[in-house]
Amino acid sequence: MIVVQIMMLIGVLLLLPVLVGTIFSPLYEGGSKLTFYWISGQLLLWAGFQVLAVPMVITQNSFGRILRSYLLFLGAMLLVSLGAFLKRRSKGMVYGKLLQSTEWRIKPTKSIWWLVVAALLILQLVCVIFLAYEEGDDAFYVALSTSSLDDTRLYGKLPYSGWHSALERRHALAPFPVWISFVAKMTGFHPAFLAHVILPLLLIPMSYGVYYLLGSRLFAEKRQCLPVFLALAEGMTLFGGYSLYSAENFLLVRTAQGKAVLCSIIIPFLILMLYLLLHSLDSGNSPAQGYWVLFAVLLTAGCLCSTLGTFLLCMLSGLTAVCGVLCYRRIPFAFRMALCMIIPAGFAGLYFVLD
Amino acid sequence: MWNSEIAVFQRYMGSGLMLLWFVMALVYLYYKEEKKINRILFLYVPTLILLLFFNPLFVRFFYEFAGDDIYFRICWLLPVTIVLAYSILQIYQSLQEKKRKPFLAIVFVLIAVSGAPVYQNPLYSRAENIYHVPQTVVDICDAIIIPGREVMALFPAEHLLYVRQYTPYVCMPYGRDYLQGWWSELGDVVNSDEIDVAKMAPLAKEKGCHYVIISEKKLLIGDMSNFDYELFARIDGYLVYKDVTMNFDV
Numbered sequence: 060m061i062v063v064q065i066m067m068l069i070g071v072l073l074l075l076p077v078l079v080g081t082i083f084s085p086l087y088e089g090g091s092k093l094t095f096y097w098i099s100g101q102l103l104l105w106a107g108f109q110v111l112a113v114p115m116v117i118t119q120n121s122f123g124r125i126l127r128s129y130l131l132f133l134g135a136m137l138l139v140s141l142g143a144f145l146k147r148r149s150k151g152m153v154y155g156k157l158l159q160s161t162e163w164r165i166k167p168t169k170s171i172w173w174l175v176v177a178a179l180l181i182l183q184l185v186c187v188i189f190l191a192y193e194e195g196d197d198a199f200y201v202a203l204s205t206s207s208l209d210d211t212r213l214y215g216k217l218p219y220s221g222w223h224s225a226l227e228r229r230h231a232l233a234p235f236p237v238w239i240s241f242v243a244k245m246t247g248f249h250p251a252f253l254a255h256v257i258l259p260l261l262l263i264p265m266s267y268g269v270y271y272l273l274g275s276r277l278f279a280e281k282r283q284c285l286p287v288f289l290a291l292a293e294g295m296t297l298f299g300g301y302s303l304y305s306a307e308n309f310l311l312v313r314t315a316q317g318k319a320v321l322c323s324i325i326i327p328f329l330i331l332m333l334y335l336l337l338h339s340l341d342s343g344n345s346p347a348q349g350y351w352v353l354f355a356v357l358l359t360a361g362c363l364c365s366t367l368g369t370f371l372l373c374m375l376s377g378l379t380a381v382c383g384v385l386c387y388r389r390i391p392f393a394f395r396m397a398l399c400m401i402i403p404a405g406f407a408g409l410y411f412v413l414d
Numbered sequence: 415m416w417n418s419e420i421a422v423f424q425r426y427m428g429s430g431l432m433l434l435w436f437v438m439a440l441v442y443l444y445y446k447e448e449k450k451i452n453r454i455l456f457l458y459v460p461t462l463i464l465l466l467f468f469n470p471l472f473v474r475f476f477y478e479f480a481g482d483d484i485y486f487r488i489c490w491l492l493p494v495t496i497v498l499a500y501s502i503l504q505i506y507q508s509l510q511e512k513k514r515k516p517f518l519a520i521v522f523v524l525i526a527v528s529g530a531p532v533y534q535n536p537l538y539s540r541a542e543n544i545y546h547v548p549q550t551v552v553d554i555c556d557a558i559i560i561p562g563r564e565v566m567a568l569f570p571a572e573h574l575l576y577v578r579q580y581t582p583y584v585c586m587p588y589g590r591d592y593l594q595g596w597w598s599e600l601g602d603v604v605n606s607d608e609i610d611v612a613k614m615a616p617l618a619k620e621k622g623c624h625y626v627i628i629s630e631k632k633l634l635i636g637d638m639s640n641f642d643y644e645l646f647a648r649i650d651g652y653l654v655y656k657d658v659t660m661n662f663d664v
Binding site for chain 2: 186188189190191192193194195197198199201202205206208209217218219220221222249251252255256270273277278281284287288291292294295296297298299300301302303304305306307308311312318321322326327330333334337338341365367370371374375378379381382383386
C-alpha cells in the first residue's frame with residue numbers, strides 16, 4: 060500500500076507537473092529545462108485548480124465535485140502536453156534532449172560550491188523531517204485541508220473549532236489548503252503529514268529551483284558564479300530568522316501555507332518572468348511563444364496562494380511595466396501584460412462582490 | 415499613519431542589518447550596474463516599491479482595501495536575497511583572484527551575524543510523529559474518535575492548535591481563537607490552575623462536550639461524576655472524562 064502511495068505522490072507532485080510543464084518548452088531555451096518544466100507545470104496545475112475551485116467554493120459545493128472537475132482538467136492538460144510533444148517531435152525536437160541539458164554537467168573545478176549548495180539544502184530538508192514548528196496559522200490552514208476531505212460544503216465550518224460558519228471571502232478566494240486536500244485524496248497520506256513534511260520537501264527545492272533558473276540567466280556567461288549565487292541564497296534563507304515576517308522565514312517555517320508559496324516561489328518566478336520579458340525588449344524582440352500564457356498562469360496561481368497575491372503580483376508587474384515602457388519606449392507589451400491581469404482582476408472583483 | 419508604516423517596516427527588518435545591506439546593495443547597483451535589465455529589476459522597481467510603501471496615500475488605500483495587519487507583505491516584493499546575492503557576486507568578480515575567497519568568507523560571516531538562524535527559534539521542537547503534532551493529541555484523539563460521526567471535546571489550551579489538524583471528527587467549543595484573545599468563560603475556567611468543577615461542568619454540558627480533557631497537574635475542585643462525567647481514560651498525563659448521558663450513536 061505504501062509503495063502505491065509513494066508512487067502516486069511522485070506522480071502527482073513530480074511527474075505530472077514535469078509532463079504538463081513541457082507545454083511551455085519553446086519558452087525556455089538553453090539549460091535547466093527540467094527545473095523549468097517542473098515549476099511551470101506546477102504553476103499551470105495550481106492556476107487550473109484556482110479557476111475550477113473558487114467558483115465551486117463560493118457556491119459551497121462539495122470537495123468531491125472539485126476533485127472530479129480537477130481530475131478532468133488534469134487529463135486535459137496531459138492530452139495537451141502529449142499533443143505539444145507530438146508536434147515538437149514532428150519538427151525533430153525530442154524529449155531525449157531534456158536530460159542532455161547543461162544542468163547535468165557540473166564543471167569539476169567548481170564542484171565544491173555545488174557541494175555547499177547540496178549540503179545546505181540537505182540540512183534544510185533534514186530539519187523539515189525532524190523538527191516541528193508551533194505555527195499558529197496551521198491551526199487554520201492544515202485543519203482546513205484535513206476537514207475539506209469529507210466536506211459536503213467547503214468552507215462551511217470554522218477550521219479552528221469545527222463550528223458551522225458563513226463563507227469567509229478572504230480565505231475562500233485562495234483555496235491552497237483545498238489543493239493539499241486534493242493531494243491527500245490522491246495519495247492517501249494524511250494532510251498534516253503532507254503539509255508539514257512532504258510538501259516542504261518539494262516546495263523548498265522548488266523555491267531554490269526558481270533561484271537556479273534566475274541565476275542561470277543572470278550568470279549565463281559566468282556559470283561558475285551560479286552555485287555561489289545559490290549558496291548565498293540558501294545562507295540568507297537559513298539566517299532569515301531576523302524577522303518573523305521575512306520571506307526567507309516564511310519559506311522554512313510556514314512552507315506549505317499559500318502565503319509562503321507566494322513569497323518564496325511565485326514572486327521570485329515572477330521576477331524571472333519579468334527578467335525574460337525585459338531581456339526580449341532589450342534585444343528588440345517579442346517574448347517567446349507562450350510567454351503571455353505562462354504569465355497569466357503565474358498570476359492566477361498567485362491568486363490560489365493568497366488573496367493579496369492578486370494585488371502584489373499585479374503591483375510588481377505594473378511597476379516593471381512602467382519602467383519598461385520608460386526605458387525601452389515600447390508600449391504594446393504593457394497592453395498584453397494588462398490582458399494577463401484580467402483573471403486576477405476577476406478574483407479581486409469577487410473579493411468585493413462577496414463583501 | 416506615518417508611524418504605523420515605519421513600525422511595520424521595523425517589524426519586517428527585525429534586527430535590521432539585512433535590510434541595511436539591501437539598501438547598500440541598491441546604492442552599489444546605482445553606481446556600478448550597467449545592464450539596463452538589471453537596473454530596472456534590481457534598482458528602479460525596488461526603489462519604487464519602497465517609495466510606495468512609505469507613501470501615505472498608498473498606505474491609506476491599502477489599509478482600506480486589505481487591512482493593516484498584512485501591510486508587511488508589500489515588503490515581499492523587495493527582492494532582498496536576489497539583489498544581495500547578485501551584488502555580492504558583482505563585487506566578487508571585480509576582485510583579484512587571491513582576494514575572492516577571503517571576501518566570500520567574510521560575506522558568509524556577515525550573513526550569519528546580520529541574520530538569525532531560523533532553526534534557533536524556540537518554537538521549534540523535535541517532531542514526535544509524522545504529522546508533526548504532539549503525540550499526546552494523537553493518542554487522545556484516537557481514543558475518543560467515533561467512526562462515522564463528530565464528537566465535541568474540551569481540550570486544554572496547549573492542545574488547541576493541533577486537534578483539528580489531526581482530525582476533523584473532533585470539534586471543540588473554542589479553538590485557536592481563544593488563544594488570540596477571543597473570550598470564553600469555559601476556556602478561562604478550564605485553563606486556570608485550579609478548576610472549579612461546579613462551574614466548568616455545566617458550561618461544558620451547555621456546549622455539548624462529549625469529552626473533557628484535563629491535565630493531571632491541574633487541581634480539580636469538586637467531583638466530575640456529580641455532573642455525569644466519568645473517567646474514560648488516562649493518556650500521557652491527561653485525564654479524559656466522558657459524559658455518560660450523551661448520545662454516542664453513529
